[in-house]
Amino acid sequence: MNPSSRQRQRFLVVDDHEAILEGTVPALKRQYPDVEILTAQDRHTAHHLIEQFHPDLIVIDLSLPDHAYSTANPEVGIQWLESLMQNHIDLKPNILVVSTNIKPLVRLTPLINLYEGGFAAMDKSRPIREMLKLVDLSLRGSIALPLEVRSRPEFDRKWLEVLTLKFQYGLSDRAIRERMGIAERTLRNYWIRIQDALGIPDDPDRDVRVQIELAARKAGLIS
Amino acid sequence: MTINFWRDVEQRTKILREIVLPGAVILGLVMLIRLSGLLQVQEWMAFDSFSRTCLSESGDSSVVVVGIDEADLSLVGGYPVPDRDLAAVLNRLQKYHPSVIGLDLFRDVPVEPGHAALMQALRSIPNLIGTELVLNTRPAWNVEPPPDLPPERVGFADAIVDADGRLRRSILVSSAQNGEIKYSLALRLAQTHLAAHGINFKPGNRASALQFGSTQLPRFQPNSGGYIRADASGNQLILNFCGTQKMVRSLSLRDVLQNNVALDWIADHVVIIGMTASSIKDVFFTSALQETLNSRSSQFSMPANQLIYGVEAHAYTVHQIIDAVQKRHPLIRVWADIGEYVWIGAWGCLGVALGVILQSPWKGLLSLTIASLFLIVSCQMLLQAMGWWVPIVPTMLALCGCGLSASFFDRNLRFELEHRRLAIERTYEAVHNGPLQYLAVILRSLEETEFSSPRLERQLWLLNEELRRIFEYMRQEVSTEYTRLYLRGDLVLDLRDPIGDLLYQVYNHTRAEQLPGFDTLQTFVPPNFEPLKFRQYTLAQKRGLCLFLHEALFNVGKHASGATRLDVVCAVEVGYHVLRVIDNGPGIDPSKQLREGQGTLQAKMIARDLRGHFSRRPNHPHGTLCELTWRNRRNWRR
Numbered sequence: 001m002n003p004s005s006r007q008r009q010r011f012l013v014v015d016d017h018e019a020i021l022e023g024t025v026p027a028l029k030r031q032y033p034d035v036e037i038l039t040a041q042d043r044h045t046a047h048h049l050i051e052q053f054h055p056d057l058i059v060i061d062l063s064l065p066d067h068a069y070s071t072a073n074p075e076v077g078i079q080w081l082e083s084l085m086q087n088h089i090d091l092k093p094n095i096l097v098v099s100t101n102i103k104p105l106v107r108l109t110p111l112i113n114l115y116e117g118g119f120a121a122m123d124k125s126r127p128i129r130e131m132l133k134l135v136d137l138s139l140r141g142s143i144a145l146p147l148e149v150r151s152r153p154e155f156d157r158k159w160l161e162v163l164t165l166k167f168q169y170g171l172s173d174r175a176i177r178e179r180m181g182i183a184e185r186t187l188r189n190y191w192i193r194i195q196d197a198l199g200i201p202d203d204p205d206r207d208v209r210v211q212i213e214l215a216a217r218k219a220g221l222i223s
Numbered sequence: 224m225t226i227n228f229w230r231d232v233e234q235r236t237k238i239l240r241e242i243v244l245p246g247a248v249i250l251g252l253v254m255l256i257r258l259s260g261l262l263q264v265q266e267w268m269a270f271d272s273f274s275r276t277c278l279s280e281s282g283d284s285s286v287v288v289v290g291i292d293e294a295d296l297s298l299v300g301g302y303p304v305p306d307r308d309l310a311a312v313l314n315r316l317q318k319y320h321p322s323v324i325g326l327d328l329f330r331d332v333p334v335e336p337g338h339a340a341l342m343q344a345l346r347s348i349p350n351l352i353g354t355e356l357v358l359n360t361r362p363a364w365n366v367e368p369p370p371d372l373p374p375e376r377v378g379f380a381d382a383i384v385d386a387d388g389r390l391r392r393s394i395l396v397s398s399a400q401n402g403e404i405k406y407s408l409a410l411r412l413a414q415t416h417l418a419a420h421g422i423n424f425k426p427g428n429r430a431s432a433l434q435f436g437s438t439q440l441p442r443f444q445p446n447s448g449g450y451i452r453a454d455a456s457g458n459q460l461i462l463n464f465c466g467t468q469k470m471v472r473s474l475s476l477r478d479v480l481q482n483n484v485a486l487d488w489i490a491d492h493v494v495i496i497g498m499t500a501s502s503i504k505d506v507f508f509t510s511a512l513q514e515t516l517n518s519r520s521s522q523f524s525m526p527a528n529q530l531i532y533g534v535e536a537h538a539y540t541v542h543q544i545i546d547a548v549q550k551r552h553p554l555i556r557v558w559a560d561i562g563e564y565v566w567i568g569a570w571g572c573l574g575v576a577l578g579v580i581l582q583s584p585w586k587g588l589l590s591l592t593i594a595s596l597f598l599i600v601s602c603q604m605l606l607q608a609m610g611w612w613v614p615i616v617p618t619m620l621a622l623c624g625c626g627l628s629a630s631f632f633d634r635n636l637r638f639e640l641e642h643r644r645l646a647i648e649r650t651y652e653a654v655h656n657g658p659l660q661y662l663a664v665i666l667r668s669l670e671e672t673e674f675s676s677p678r679l680e681r682q683l684w685l686l687n688e689e690l691r692r693i694f695e696y697m698r699q700e701v702s703t704e705y706t707r708l709y710l711r712g713d714l715v716l717d718l719r720d721p722i723g724d725l726l727y728q729v730y731n732h733t734r735a736e737q738l739p740g741f742d743t744l745q746t747f748v749p750p751n752f753e754p755l756k757f758r759q760y761t762l763a764q765k766r767g768l769c770l771f772l773h774e775a776l777f778n779v780g781k782h783a784s785g786a787t788r789l790d791v792v793c794a795v796e797v798g799y800h801v802l803r804v805i806d807n808g809p810g811i812d813p814s815k816q817l818r819e820g821q822g823t824l825q826a827k828m829i830a831r832d833l834r835g836h837f838s839r840r841p842n843h844p845h846g847t848l849c850e851l852t853w854r855n856r857r858n859w860r861r
Contacts, residue, residue, distance in 0.1 A: 016656070017656075017660045017664075019660065019661060019664045020660060020663065020664060023664055023667060023668055063652075063655055063656070071652060071656070072652065072655070072656050073652065100655055100659045100660065100663055100691075101655070101691070106724070106727045106728055106731055107721075107723060107724040107727050109727065109731075109749060110749060110750075110751040110752075110753065113749065124660075124663040124667070125662065125663040125666040125667060125684075125687055126666075126667065127666075127667050127669070128667050128668065131667075147735070149731070150731065151731050151732070151734055151735030152734050152735065152741070152744070152747050153747065154747045154748070154749045155746040155747060155748055155749075156748070156749060157748055160748065219745050219746060219787060219788075220746075220787055220788065220807070221746060221788075
């Protein structure tokens with residue numbers, strides 16, 4: 001378990017533009033009054049804050065300066081995201097990318113599919129309301145990418161493996177995790193993504209797993 | 224498809240214009256310079272250097288020079304050598320049974336004492352060849368042969384030197400001023416020696432080559448080897464000093480008179496008597512020999528500038544002819560003019576290719592150096608082993624000139640583009656970090672303010688879009704035609720991006736299209752292109768892979784109506800890269816399989832370029848599998 005989740009939740013907002021921070025931070029505060037919100041304006045500072053405070057969610061702009069006083073560059077953000085998602089230590093915050101150009105994320109999509117935490121992205125000029133919706137999705141563990149990055153919903157090979165192990169071999173979640181060598185949270189999020197991809201709504205009256213099995217059989221994903 | 228094809232043609236012609244054309248101009252210039260004769264001296268010098276560095280083979284020489292040096296002159300009482308002493312030497316030599324004796328001394332007038340004895344010797348020794356001078360245009364400068372010798376026992380001693388003053392050719396047959404056909408001393412000596420061994424001489428006519436037995440002596444032409452419009456009158460032979468380094472033995476007059484001679488040096492050998500005294504100027508320059516009689520005696524050696532005695536030059540000529548006939552040693556051979564120019568052109572093309580393929584200047588320089596060394600070694604080998612005189616100077620100029628020009632132009636072009644790209648990226652950063660950010664702030668907060676009007680909002684959105692589009696447009700402007708790839712539906716790719724990024728863009732872009740096959744698809748199983756990043760790909764290969772993926776996905780969209788699943792696999796399987804597109808649609812229609820579509824042809828070409836394999840086949844249990852496999856080796860090209 002992530003130790004920080006037992007305490008107060010923390011968000012980290014990384015953007016080198018004061019004006020954006022001034023818009024984003026109050027909106028987040030209004031929506032999540034109990035959450036502690038940290039801010040950073042360059043990659044270096046942000047990384048330190050993540051290591052120190054283990055935030056549950058980070059909201060980042062792709063175009064970032066590497067250090068304070070250097071110029072912002074989208075490549076910095078992309079590379080940082082790549083290393084964050086491949087990081088082997090237990091720092092897997094949910095991520096929301098808010099940037100003026102999110103197209104470069106296309107090449108990270110395989111990483112995003114397999115990432116332990118939730119991942120959402122949106123164009124910076126979309127309304128704040130939309131951003132708050134994506135914060136929720138990301139915290140839930142879903143993947144929410146705009147059409148420019150993902151033109152059609154995807155079904156990753158690993159998720160198919162989860163379906164097969166579960167409904168064809170009848171393995172328990174623990175056995176699946178051991179077989180696939182993934183963390184508990186990762187598997188939980190894979191289930192959420194499978195549910196999303198099959199278009200199954202959250203309904204307290206229905207068992208989600210059974211719904212997933214039915215839908216997957218119908219789609220021919222398991223035989 | 225046709226648009227892509229024409230773009231491709233356009234891009235190729237652009238490369239042709241910008242890189243290949245300068246190479247072709249240089250090649251043309253080199254050939255023109257060679258044709259003008261400006262490279263003659265350099266080619267001669269290169270030829271001499273190659274000859275000089277030939278490995279000398281040890282073997283019996285068929286020719287012995289009896290040289291009359293300063294010591295001999297003081298012994299006989301000065302120059303000219305009296306007839307008496309000459310007669311004594313001839314008689315002494317004849318006792319050792321040489322195959323033929325050449326007398327490279329003019330005896331048109333008596334040198335008393337002992338003229339009668341000499342005449343007696345000339346008459347009594349049947350295998351003796353005397354000498355004359357016939358080729359001077361002014362008759363007064365020519366020298367008559369000894370009066371008692373019949374014309375078939377007389378050869379001329381005239382020599383021919385090149386414009387740089389060096390001796391490289393020997394004139395064998397010529398017509399004198401009165402139209403009479405004359406043979407040279409060397410040819411007469413070789414003829415007599417070979418006749419004694421039963422090999423007959425066929426004189427040949429004006430056009431054909433001289434022939435001994437079955438061996439032809441290659442006839443010198445005005446453009447032979449490095450020569451351009453040389454005087455090829457008569458019948459001349461290019462001397463092959465390469466094969467005859469250190470092959471001429473010499474004795475002095477004293478050695479013969481004092482009986483200080485090994486019998487097997489003379490028996491059945493060609494003996495030539497001539498002047499080797501430094502006070503008598505019967506010498507030529509050569510730089511093709513490691514040592515000459517002159518450098519041997521003076522112990523002063525400067526290989527690029529040796530003195531060769533006239534008698535020695537005759538000896539080399541005789542020796543080369545005899546060895547060519549009897550031992551099949553090579554004489555100098557040359558290619559036809561067209562062959563030489565094709566050879567130069569081929570090396571020029573290699574230079575351009577090296578410049579274009581190895582885009583880094585250091586690699587280009589290194590490869591040009593290696594290619595030059597290879598050229599030098601192969602020219603040397605051809606000369607030494609087979610006697611081929613292959614042009615090297617213009618070839619080297621073509622190789623290096625074309626190679627350097629290609630890499631220079633290519634580099635210049637890329638440097639300029641890189642500069643522009645950087646400038647545009649800086650501009651973008653500035654726009655992005657300033658106006659676009661504020662625009663974003665305005666847009667996102669617009670909803671929450673009460674002043675918002677839909678019209679203003681829409682205009683701001685348009686402004687936002689416009690600003691971004693400007694950047695995209697400028698980015699496209701800096702990428703040249705051949706680093707750009709256009710795909711259906713307005714996707715423009717910059718082929719300098721990593722291959723993984725390109726393929727993702729193609730994947731994401733293509734499946735967004737409204738095509739019947741995609742409508743029913745519920746499951747897109749995405750690929751992971753990561754394995755590809757460990758190999759380097761050329762622009763053309765990247766273009767090919769992108770086109771392949773695009774075409775394969777497009778085919779699924781067009782033909783696989785009713786498919787519910789699209790699998791794109793990118794993997795490494797036992798030394799091979801595999802890019803596979805699998806759908807579970809209706810499968811290949813057997814009636815359409817007969818003809819190969821444009822797409823299949825293109826895929827096969829792409830596979831060939833990657834040295835891989837393409838296949839499209841039915842997938843089990845249903846659907847179609849489209850696959851490209853290629854070897855997972857590291858590419859040595861950049």
